Amino acid sequence: MRRIDTDLLVVGGGPAGLEAARAAAEAGIAVDLVDAGFRPGGQYWMQDPTGAPPLSAQGSKGAAAIAKAQATGVAFHSGAEVFAAFPDRRVLANAADGPIEFTPRAIIVATGAHDRAMPFPGWTLPGVMTPGAGQRLAKLGGTSAGERVVLAGSGPFLMAVAETLVKLGKPPVALIEARPTDSAIIAHLARHPGRWREAARLLAGARAIPERRSGWIVTEAIGSERVTAVRIAPVDRSGRIDRARSETIGGIDALLVGWGFRPMIELTALLRCRHEHDPALGGWHCVTDRASGRTSVEGVYAAGEVTGIAGAVPARLSGRLAGLSAAADLGADTAGDEGERASLAEQLARARAFSDGLGRLYAPPADLVTLARDDTVVCRCEEITRADIAAAFADGTDAVAGAKIWTRAGMGRCQGRICGAAVAAIAAAETGITPREAGFNPPRIPLRPVPLSVVLETTRDGQE
Amino acid sequence: MSTLVTIDLDGRAVEAEAGRPLGALLHRELNAVLRHTAKDGAPRGVFCGMGVCFDCLVRVDGREGVRACVTPIRAGMRVETVRS
Known part of the structure; x- marks a missing residue:
């Protein structure tokens, strides 16, 4: 097993991680960056896995950020998944050529986010995916999710996926948005002129879509071995679904549906950092001091989406702030940085105000939890239905972790990352507690399955 | 930069671009169905x-x-x- 003793370990190679790593390395700190992706860049700055040059301005920006971080001497470990971390800050990752043990003096967690999926009848059918999956199939695999794709859910990311599919020559046949682009969103945008160009570009991409429904929601996916049709229904401003006016869109072969993002908190939770719940920030997220990126645990910092969903601009700013303050705490000479840090904190507050507002406007509709029927599988890994989970709450448990023990929901390979928010929503619907009170499943080592040989290698070495 | 290679998919030779995610290829080649679950x-x-x-x-x-998606x-x- 490789052992790497370093000053600072950055986990995650997206905008937050790259900025954090570069800032600390520039201050003279030894930095290692571990990233699960094929190549660094994360989701927002996704790079072509074959090494082909970026095709978009966004990809080029990412390539430049990676090159800058490399030039400052950051050591990159791509394709390596962190599967364990310990209170002494020891971190284990599994790479293609075997495990790596990092023993850093400080850690910056910049693990990003994943799509927020919510269960509905037919959501396990092949061809039904998250919008993020559709984006990755296209950008990493050069493959469209289908020939006739329906794009649905809420949030500005749907527009980015539409843009990608248009570029691939496969514009979605329909865009089903729960939230209309109404006066509240226009008024919010009007207050942030810095974002107008981006908004205009994204809205232009959607023009190639023949059928656009705003204030509608997908209630069911239909098919036997692959999705072939979807049922849709109107959803009003208070989030109520009017099933009496349902319609069917047939002749499709893919449905990309999602409700924004959830922070990837498994590592910060494992390190026992404090977490809070806010629906506008994607639910559970790691609490940080916004001016420094410090978490509640000494020597552990967090930046980007894991600290609450906000997008790429706050990710870069919070990454740089975390990198600078970690470097200062590690004893680097950062005299003269105070001015820059104060300015970054101010920019971050402004950028967060924009995204927090959007997060509130694009909140998932209240009736979303009613889509799953009694026989709908909620926990995809263990194939546990809504009725099974509701029965556990009726029998007396009042927590996501309790439902896991009673029903196995969340006990499978994904550790409840996909169904956790849905189980909390079911808890709220069945018992009247809040999703916050329902809690989340504490992560377990290994965070991602690793071959037994890797576990043996890491434990044997530890005993020498 | 892109290299075409051959892989064996359930006994069938399939040409694909090295480095891209296996999941995208299988989505295409298997009409989106990658497996059937153990229980249902x-x-x-x-x-x-x-x-x-x-x-x-x-x-x-x-x-x-x-x-497949991260391989x-x-x-x-x-x-x-x-x-499975």
């Missing part, structure tokens, strides 16, 4: 596409439970679809 026998395919959901599991070079295509790899 329900069809599953790529869902999250980023290694989080564990729906796109296949056997690669004899190893079980490999997530780069390599020359000569042997991919088998399984019930």
Whole structure:
């Protein structure tokens, strides 16, 4: 097993991680960056896995950020998944050529986010995916999710996926948005002129879509071995679904549906950092001091989406702030940085105000939890239905972790990352507690399955 | 920069670009159905596409439970679809 003793370990190679790593390395700190992706860049700055040059301005920006971080001497470990971390800050990752043990003096967690999926009848059918999956199939695999794709859910990311599919020559046949682009969103945008160009570009991409429904929601996916049709229904401003006016869109072969993002908190939770719940920030997220990126645990910092969903601009700013303050705490000479840090904190507050507002406007509709029927599988890994989970709450448990023990929901390979928010929503619907009170499943080592040989290698070495 | 290689998919030779995610290739080649579940026998395919959901599991070079979406295509790899 490789052992790497370093000053600072950055986990995650997206905008937050790259900025954090570069800032600390520039201050003279030894930095290692571990990233699960094929190549660094994360989701927002996704790079072509074959090494082909970026095709978009966004990809080029990412390539430049990676090159800058490399030039400052950051050591990159791509394709390596962190599967364990310990209170002494020891971190284990599994790479293609075997495990790596990092023993850093400080850690910056910049693990990003994943799509927020919510269960509905037919959501396990092949061809039904998250919008993020559709984006990755296209950008990493050069493959469209289908020939006739329906794009649905809420949030500005749907527009980015539409843009990608248009570029691939496969514009979605329909865009089903729960939230209309109404006066509240226009008024919010009007207050942030810095974002107008981006908004205009994204809205232009959607023009190639023949059928656009705003204030509608997908209630069911239909098919036997692959999705072939979807049922849709109107959803009003208070989030109520009017099933009496349902319609069917047939002749499709893919449905990309999602409700924004959830922070990837498994590592910060494992390190026992404090977490809070806010629906506008994607639910559970790691609490940080916004001016420094410090978490509640000494020597552990967090930046980007894991600290609450906000997008790429706050990710870069919070990454740089975390990198600078970690470097200062590690004893680097950062005299003269105070001015820059104060300015970054101010920019971050402004950028967060924009995204927090959007997060509130694009909140998932209240009736979303009613889509799953009694026989709908909620926990995809263990194939546990809504009725099974509701029965556990009726029998007396009042927590996501309790439902896991009673029903196995969340006990499978994904550790409840996909169904956790849905189980909390079911808890709220069945018992009247809040999703916050329902809690989340504490992560377990290994965070991602690793071959037994890797576990043996890491434990044997530890005993020498 | 892109290199075409051949992989073995359930005994069939398939040409693919090295380095791209296996999940995208299988989505195309298998009409989106990557496996059937152990309990209900329900069809599953790529869902999250980023290694989080564990729906796109296949056997690669004899190893079980490999997530196709985060596995780069390599020359000569042997991919088998399984019930799991």
